[in-house]
Amino acid sequence: MTGHILWNDRDVPYEQGETLAQALNRAGITHLGTGLAGQSRSVFCGIGQCQNCLVILEGKGPCEACRVLCADGLAVSPVGTPHD
Ligand code: FES
Known part of the structure; x- marks a missing residue:
């Protein structure tokens, strides 16, 4: 693992790339x-x-989760009502 993103303030580990x-x-x-x-x-x-994978990037707005590379500390949240 090379870092963590934040999903609704939950740490989620990611690997480089x-x-x-x-x-x-x-x-x-x-x-x-x-x-x-x-x-x-x-x-x-x-x-x-x-x-279909739109998420909200803190400070940037909606983006496709399948096209954005993880970066340490990047805060991400769902569009609409969260279920997770
Ligand atoms: S899954 Fe289709 S745009 Fe991301």
Whole structure:
């Protein structure tokens, strides 16, 4: 492990080169937010095309978890109502 990101203030370890989606998934966090229709959102395409993995990056706003590399201390939270 090379660091930790924060998911709703929970430490989540990551390995160098991992995306947010990879680190969250390895930690068992698959629910990344709630869509406008109340549906659970998670990683779907994994290549930045579907935007089903949108999360909120502290200080930056929404981004695709499958496209952002982890950085130590990066704070991330779900879009919509959290379930995790
Ligand atoms: S999983 Fe489709 S954009 Fe991230």
